[in-house]
Amino acid sequence: MNERIFESKIYVLGDNIDTDQIIPACYLNLVPTIEEEYAKLGSYALCGLPETYPPFVAENQNKTDYGIIVAGRNFGCGSSREHAPIALGAAGVRAVVAESFARIFFRNVIATGELFPIEAEKRLCDILITGETIRLDLDSYELTRLSDGSVFSLKNLGAAAPVIAAGGLFAYARETGMIPTRQ
Amino acid sequence: MKTDELNMTKNRQMTLTEKILARAAGVAAVRPDDNVWVKADILLTHDVCGPGTIGVFEREFGRDARVWSRDGVVIIPDHYIFTADEKAHRNVDTLREFVRNQELPYYYDPGTPSYRGVCHVALPQEGHVRPGEVIFGTDSHTCTHGALGAFATGIGNTDAGFVMGTGRLLLKVPPTLRFLLEGDLPDGVMAKDIILRIIGDIGVDGANYCAMEFSGSTIDKLSIEERMTICNMAIEAGAKNGIMAADAKAEEYVRRRTLRSYTPVTGDANADVAGEHRYAAGNLVPCVAGPHLPSNYMPAADCNDVTIDRVYIGSCTGGKLTDFMAAARLLAGRKVTVDTFLVPATAEVARGLETETIAGKPLKTIFAEAGCLDPAPPSCAACLGGPTDTFGRTSGSETVVSTTNRNFIGRMGSKQSSIYLASPLTAAASAVRGRITDPREFI
Numbered sequence: 001m002n003e004r005i006f007e008s009k010i011y012v013l014g015d016n017i018d019t020d021q022i023i024p025a026c027y028l029n030l031v032p033t034i035e036e037e038y039a040k041l042g043s044y045a046l047c048g049l050p051e052t053y054p055p056f057v058a059e060n061q062n063k064t065d066y067g068i069i070v071a072g073r074n075f076g077c078g079s080s081r082e083h084a085p086i087a088l089g090a091a092g093v094r095a096v097v098a099e100s101f102a103r104i105f106f107r108n109v110i111a112t113g114e115l116f117p118i119e120a121e122k123r124l125c126d127i128l129i130t131g132e133t134i135r136l137d138l139d140s141y142e143l144t145r146l147s148d149g150s151v152f153s154l155k156n157l158g159a160a161a162p163v164i165a166a167g168g169l170f171a172y173a174r175e176t177g178m179i180p181t182r183q
Numbered sequence: 184m185k186t187d188e189l190n191m192t193k194n195r196q197m198t199l200t201e202k203i204l205a206r207a208a209g210v211a212a213v214r215p216d217d218n219v220w221v222k223a224d225i226l227l228t229h230d231v232c233g234p235g236t237i238g239v240f241e242r243e244f245g246r247d248a249r250v251w252s253r254d255g256v257v258i259i260p261d262h263y264i265f266t267a268d269e270k271a272h273r274n275v276d277t278l279r280e281f282v283r284n285q286e287l288p289y290y291y292d293p294g295t296p297s298y299r300g301v302c303h304v305a306l307p308q309e310g311h312v313r314p315g316e317v318i319f320g321t322d323s324h325t326c327t328h329g330a331l332g333a334f335a336t337g338i339g340n341t342d343a344g345f346v347m348g349t350g351r352l353l354l355k356v357p358p359t360l361r362f363l364l365e366g367d368l369p370d371g372v373m374a375k376d377i378i379l380r381i382i383g384d385i386g387v388d389g390a391n392y393c394a395m396e397f398s399g400s401t402i403d404k405l406s407i408e409e410r411m412t413i414c415n416m417a418i419e420a421g422a423k424n425g426i427m428a429a430d431a432k433a434e435e436y437v438r439r440r441t442l443r444s445y446t447p448v449t450g451d452a453n454a455d456v457a458g459e460h461r462y463a464a465g466n467l468v469p470c471v472a473g474p475h476l477p478s479n480y481m482p483a484a485d486c487n488d489v490t491i492d493r494v495y496i497g498s499c500t501g502g503k504l505t506d507f508m509a510a511a512r513l514l515a516g517r518k519v520t521v522d523t524f525l526v527p528a529t530a531e532v533a534r535g536l537e538t539e540t541i542a543g544k545p546l547k548t549i550f551a552e553a554g555c556l557d558p559a560p561p562s563c564a565a566c567l568g569g570p571t572d573t574f575g576r577t578s579g580s581e582t583v584v585s586t587t588n589r590n591f592i593g594r595m596g597s598k599q600s601s602i603y604l605a606s607p608l609t610a611a612a613s614a615v616r617g618r619i620t621d622p623r624e625f626i
């Protein structure tokens with residue numbers, strides 16, 4: 001994931017979006033390291049949300065129109081299923097901008113390198129609306145709402161930055177000599 | 184580092200969690216937020232995350248790679264066992280093939296006498312949990328094993344694939360939140376009521392990134408299984424791990440189940456902690472967590488008007504032998520008025536339903552006479568919904584009182600159903616009345 005500036009429509013969620021809502025347990029029989037099943041996981045991303053939400057992925061599609069998710073506190077709480085960040089990544093989500101993240105989800109996002117987990121300075125889920133287009137700039141740590149140009153600042157990635165920059169846990173471990181480089 | 188700084192680090196007072204991590208990282212001391220490479224003693228995985236973990240391991244280390252330690256990898260299929268789902272069967276086959284190729288001694292195969300059931304109850308029962316050790320598991324409730332004085336935490340497939348190959352993982356040292364509980368629990372109040380109260384107080388992210396350390400005379404008096412109920416739900420407050428110092432009771436439990444040697448760790452009493460919460464056990468009451476968050480704490484007595492459709496007793500939280508003993512004590516000589524599902528966590532618990540007795544009657548007979556459904560074979564079953572043919576899975580707008588650990592929307596199958604988390608005693612009392620009931624009405 002080298003690209004650090006991107007524009008996308010956003011999908012806005014509240015607090016405590018748990019991994020059962022991101023990918024319900026009945027789809028955990030899919031194995032993320034099998035290519036077709038990885039793609040299939042994308043089609044089920046966020047299908048566990050209450051019916052009051054608009055569909056995140058259209059019927060018979062594997063990809064979403066919303067490349068960025070904006071959420072409240074404790075995004076990704078619950079189980080350690082890596083199917084959750086993978087379902088979002090497979091659906092084409094590039095980043096989640098949340099007020100805060102649950103620990104294992106945050107770890108899994110970084111280890112897999114599937115997407116960027118970004119914390120915002122403000123509670124953006126109360127300000128932004130599903131369907132709006134934003135620009136996310138991970139060099140300046142800013143999020144811009146394109147309709148009116150308003151800019152919101154984001155927190156930098158802190159201790160996780162080197163692992164994310166390397167492209168995930170394995171890449172980081174190879175870079176730092178923890179495990180041998182691949183032939 | 185200057186000499187005085189080095190000495191400060193060396194002499195640093197550390198919590199139990201910090202001490203275990205320092206030893207596993209091979210350094211004199213760690214402090215919260217340090218990033219350290221930690222050595223694993225055990226890597227636990229199951230049928231839902233095992234195939235993906237193996238996929239990562241083989242992709243990154245090569246198809247001929249060997250696991251870092253044959254004794255260290257423990258595979259306990261438990262989630263989707265009694266289902267016609269073909270992919271679920273394929274996933275167990277993937278585990279079998281891997282175990283055969285790698286010649287792993289600790290695999291508990293479905294459909295054979297070695298099958299055990301829910302991994303977090305089976306892991307300690309089979310002697311794989313030892314005080315002072317480091318346990319990683321591809322399941323968020325791996326934090327259960329802190330009840331025996333281990334550092335235990337849940338990780339994803341990629342991290343687990345890494346541990347499988349190297350026996351190490353990069354960890355951020357968590358700050359510790361201390362929970363001190365003093366005094367005797369009143370009749371009718373169980374470990375589940377303690378942890379639901381704590382989560383109600385601090386919230387579902389109240390311990391995010393932290394270690395939750397539980398101590399005090401209340402904890403000392405709890406059985407090992409009751410201690411596990413508390414550590415099991417540390418993740419429901421966002422914690423990295425839950426932990427309790429191993430005492431003589433813990434040592435005795437471990438010694439009965441393994442010959443492997445281990446060196447326990449003791450925390451320093453005056454180590455710095457990020458926060459301290461004190462509870463007088465005498466003030467705790469039977470409670471529930473209402474839909475759809477484990478932090479929706481309510482005393483059971485305040486929910487008398489909630490009528491229910493079913494009761495579910497099972498899972499790593501509430502499907503242990505002591506859980507069924509508690510439920511049976513209340514149900515003996517009474518009748519349930521709603522469908523009551525019983526799922527023993529493991530084969531050992533299932534055997535206990537037949538061998539343990541109350542007033543000379545086996546638990547199984549007590550449940551049958553009370554009108555409960557026949558117990559299902561051990562597994563996770565409807566704790567996490569699962570394939571549509573899963574025992575006890577909700578399919579409509581059922582209201583359930585459940586001894587499990589999560590009441591998220593759709594967790595037990597249907598998005599329309601409402602789940603109230605409760606202790607086995609509260610669950611049993613509610614099964615009798617058909618509405619949420621404080622078990623003290625019967626005691």
Ligand code: SF4
Binds near residue numbers: 322497
């Ligand atoms: S019993 Fe429930 S919480 Fe425990 S491991 Fe199984 S699915 Fe997870």
